[in-house]
Amino acid sequence: MILRLIAPLVLLAASIASCGGAPEAAPTDSQVVAEMTDYKIAVNVPGAKAGKTKIGVRNLAAMEHSFEVIKSDLPPDKLPVDGASAKANEDGKVGEIKSIPAGKSASVTVDLQPGKYVFICNIAGHYQLGMHTGFTVEAP
Numbered sequence: 518m519i520l521r522l523i524a525p526l527v528l529l530a531a532s533i534a535s536c537g538g539a540p541e542a543a544p545t546d547s548q549v550v551a552e553m554t555d556y557k558i559a560v561n562v563p564g565a566k567a568g569k570t571k572i573g574v575r576n577l578a579a580m581e582h583s584f585e586v587i588k589s590d591l592p593p594d595k596l597p598v599d600g601a602s603a604k605a606n607e608d609g610k611v612g613e614i615k616s617i618p619a620g621k622s623a624s625v626t627v628d629l630q631p632g633k634y635v636f637i638c639n640i641a642g643h644y645q646l647g648m649h650t651g652f653t654v655e656a657p
């Protein structure tokens with residue numbers, strides 16, 4: 518008698534959890550995973566060996582973000598910013614994901630060369646708010 522009562526409740530709980538908007542997992546087989554929150558980018562590793570690299574990006578935030586991979590020797594927070602567009606200069610860009618909606622994941626595969634990179638979100642104003650992180654690529 519009790520089981521009959523519990524079973525529907527368990528099903529109900531399961532269906533709520535499955536459509537509750539939990540952030541998607543990063544795409545599988547990504548060597549690098551970046552997680553975006555409102556105005557931060559966190560990477561699971563500080564660097565990688567040179568070569569083709571799949572970067573999975575999870576947008577855990579409540580708003581859309583973008584993801585740009587820029588080869589630059591500048592410190593991550595020192596890219597030039599254009600005052601009119603409120604966007605960071607993308608010189609050295611080797612790959613990007615133009616839009617990752619809130620709660621979604623996406624990936625980009627880039628051919629990384631040894632050197633310093635900066636990962637940013639370049640939706641107007643977001644770079645200045647802190648959406649940047651450094652990444653170092655070493656010779657294979």
Ligand SMILES: [Cu+2]
Nearest residue numbers: 582638640643
């Ligand atoms: Cu952003």
